[in-house]
Amino acid sequence: MKRLPVDVSNFQTMIEDNYLYIDKTKTIYDLITKRRLYFLSRPRRFGKSLLISTLKELFSGNKKLFKNLWIGKSDYKWPKHPVIQLDFSNLNFETSEKFEIGLSRNLEKIGILFGVDISKESLLNLKLQTLIEELSKKNRVVILIDEYDAPLLNNLNNQDIAQAIQKVMKLFFSTIKSMDAFGHIHAIFITGVTKDNLIYCSPYEPIDFADFCIECDPQNYAMTISPDHPECF
Numbered sequence: 001m002k003r004l005p006v007d008v009s010n011f012q013t014m015i016e017d018n019y020l021y022i023d024k025t026k027t028i029y030d031l032i033t034k035r036r037l038y039f040l041s042r043p044r045r046f047g048k049s050l051l052i053s054t055l056k057e058l059f060s061g062n063k064k065l066f067k068n069l070w071i072g073k074s075d076y077k078w079p080k081h082p083v084i085q086l087d088f089s090n091l092n093f094e095t096s097e098k099f100e101i102g103l104s105r106n107l108e109k110i111g112i113l114f115g116v117d118i119s120k121e122s123l124l125n126l127k128l129q130t131l132i133e134e135l136s137k138k139n140r141v142v143i144l145i146d147e148y149d150a151p152l153l154n155n156l157n158n159q160d161i162a163q164a165i166q167k168v169m170k171l172f173f174s175t176i177k178s179m180d181a182f183g184h185i186h187a188i189f190i191t192g193v194t195k196d197n198l199i200y201c202s203p204y205e206p207i208d209f210a211d212f213c214i215e216c217d218p219q220n221y222a223m224t225i226s227p228d229h230p231e232c233f
Helices: 011-016 025-034 048-059 096-113 124-135 159-181
Strands: 037-041 083-087 141-146 185-192
Touching: 011 048, 025 048, 048 083, 048 141, 048 185, 083 096, 083 124, 096 124, 096 159, 124 141, 124 159, 159 185
Parallel strands: 037 185, 083 141, 141 185
Antiparallel strands: none
16 A cells, blocks of 8 residues: 655655655646746645755656556657756845855756756856856756745745845846846746745746736746836846
8 A cells, every 4th residue: 555645755765665646747848838937836734845846856857656647648759857946945145145156056966966066156147157158068057946935935034034034035137037038947836835925027927827827027037026116127
């Protein structure tokens, strides 16, 4: 009998350790073959982290994990892409400086996994830019970001810190947008609890898994825009 995955959000662990997995790979296949850029807003404990983990294994070309699932028997070609996977809820967000340092260190660790040294770059945006440029020499890069809004939600009572972190995030996502414009990125998937805090324009399409409805303006790719900050960067 398969175990219930009440405490598991890692796809590889779930498959290899014989946990019960409800096959959602047909939906995932539809997502990744229809568009490249997604933002998913759902409450906590809604399976977002498991989805990110599943996408990581999928884009890494780990077909063996999917052999008994729908997508493993489909016409999916299993290309291998370098994956930058980040979980903002695991970073230190007591201050914007600690948040930026933690994010930089995570990027450096990912670089080491792929044999790319970005430690000499002093600025976060340059570390990210260099990492994406170097990884894209292997294949176009996939970026997966879980709980993007955790640093903001945990500083709701300290707006000074929240706004400072928001500035770091804005530069971070602006760099991703720039790298995508240069053709270095294959796909981007971002999850969070809210849509209210990301106040700048972005290329990410909000989705609803029920019917893939688009809630943004396709002309300016506005994911969410605060009434107080209607401008695009």
